[in-house]
Amino acid sequence: AQSVSQHNHHVILSEAASLELGCNYSYGGTVNLFWYVQYPGQHLQLLLKYFSGDPLVKGIKGFEAEFIKSKFSFNLRKPSVQWSDTAEYFCAVKRSSGTYKYIFGTGTRLKVLA
Amino acid sequence: DGGITQSPKYLFRKEGQNVTLSCEQNLNHDAMYWYRQDPGQGLRLIYYSQIVNDFQKGDIAEGYSVSREKKESFPLTVTSAQKNPTAFYLCASSGQGSFYEQYFGPGTRLTVT
Numbered sequence: 001a002q003s004v005s006q007h008n009h010h011v012i013l014s015e016a017a018s019l020e021l022g023c024n025y026s027y028g029g030t031v032n033l034f035w036y037v038q039y040p041g042q043h044l045q046l047l048l049k050y051f052s053g054d055p056l057v058k059g060i061k062g063f064e065a066e067f068i069k070s071k072f073s074f075n076l077r078k079p080s081v082q083w084s085d086t087a088e089y090f091c092a093v094k095r096s097s098g099t100y101k102y103i104f105g106t107g108t109r110l111k112v113l114a
Numbered sequence: 115d116g117g118i119t120q121s122p123k124y125l126f127r128k129e130g131q132n133v134t135l136s137c138e139q140n141l142n143h144d145a146m147y148w149y150r151q152d153p154g155q156g157l158r159l160i161y162y163s164q165i166v167n168d169f170q171k172g173d174i175a176e177g178y179s180v181s182r183e184k185k186e187s188f189p190l191t192v193t194s195a196q197k198n199p200t201a202f203y204l205c206a207s208s209g210q211g212s213f214y215e216q217y218f219g220p221g222t223r224l225t226v227t
Contacts, residue, residue, distance in 0.1 A: 009154065034215055044204065044218040090156060092216075100145045100164050100208070101172070102216055106156035 002027045004093050006105035013081050014113050021076040021108050023065075023091030030096040033074040035065055038107075039087045047089070050074065051096075061085070083114045117141065118219035120205050125224045127199075135190045135222045137205035146188035147206040147216065150174060157204065163188055164210075192224060199226045 003026045013019060025031065035047040048059025055067040065076045074091060091105040118139045127133045139146065145164050149157040159172030163182040177196025182188055188207075192199045202223050206216040 006156075036218075043220050044206075046215045049215050092157075100162060101159065102147075102208075103159075104149075104157040106154060 002093065002095070002103045004091055004103050004105040006089075006091055006108050008108045009106065010109045010111075012111045012113065015083055016080045017112075019076070019078040019081045019085070019110070021089055021091075021110070023074045023076065023105060025072050025074070025091075025093040025103070027072075027093065027095060032094045032096055033065070033067060034092040034094070034102070035059065035063070035074070035076050036090045036092060037087045038090070044090070047076070081110075081112050083112050086110060086112045118205055118207055118217055120203075120219035120222050122222060123220065125222055127224070127226050129226055130194045131226075132191055132193050133199075133224065133226075135192065135203055135205075135224070137188045137190065137219060138186055139188075139205075139207045139217075139219075140186060141207055141209075141217060142185070143207035143214075143217070144185070144210045145208045146182065147208075148172075148178070148180065148188070148190045149204045149206065151202040151204055151221070160190065160203075192226075199224060 005024045007022045033050040036044045037047050038044045047063050050057045050067045058064045089108045092102045094102045121136045147162040148160040158174050161180040163169035179191045204221045205219040208214045208216045
């Protein structure tokens with residue numbers, strides 16, 4: 001069965017530190033990849049997505065992610081975090097065809113210290 | 115504004131009672147979803163529907179039921195058979211095709227005592 005792994009469950013960083021959150025998935029076919037963010041008390045919202053083309057995708061608020069097909073990975077990065085990035089981050093995967101199911105990772109709680 | 119509404123935001127029920135959570139979308143999306151969010155477990159899919167009058171079980175459908183009589187609405191009933199119903203429930207929708215991401219509602223926090 002498809003699965004998504006987010007190995008970092010809790011991350012604490014100081015402001016201006018660089019961020020990298022890991023995401024690995026288990027499906028060998030063509031996939032669509034997503035990172036969502038849930039700020040405290042707010043809806044889940046899309047940070048960025050990958051469907052095809054350039055494996056380095058840029059999203060909102062200075063986030064980017066790199067799709068490495070050979071490693072089944074889609075890691076999220078930000079060069080310099082801010083206190084307002086404190087949130088929970090979810091990676092999600094969907095097979096490109098034949099299903100409407102999105103598989104989510106368990107999430108990473110990021111706390112940024114001012 | 116287009117979006118997904120879930121009501122109520124907080125819901126309290128006694129054990130043994132069925133309860134229905136509302137989800138409405140005005141995004142004209144064909145697909146709708148129900149997830150359960152528990153700390154440390156991410157989002158787990160309960161049910162999803164690709165089209166009106168059709169729905170499929172997700173990974174944790176036991177103790178839940180849904181209906182999809184209208185494109186805009188996808189209510190979830192938490193039955194008394196659900197052994198651990200206290201959780202945060204999220205509704206989502208998406209357009210058809212591979213290129214669409216999901217849009218999420220604000221969620222309903224259900225507490226059963």
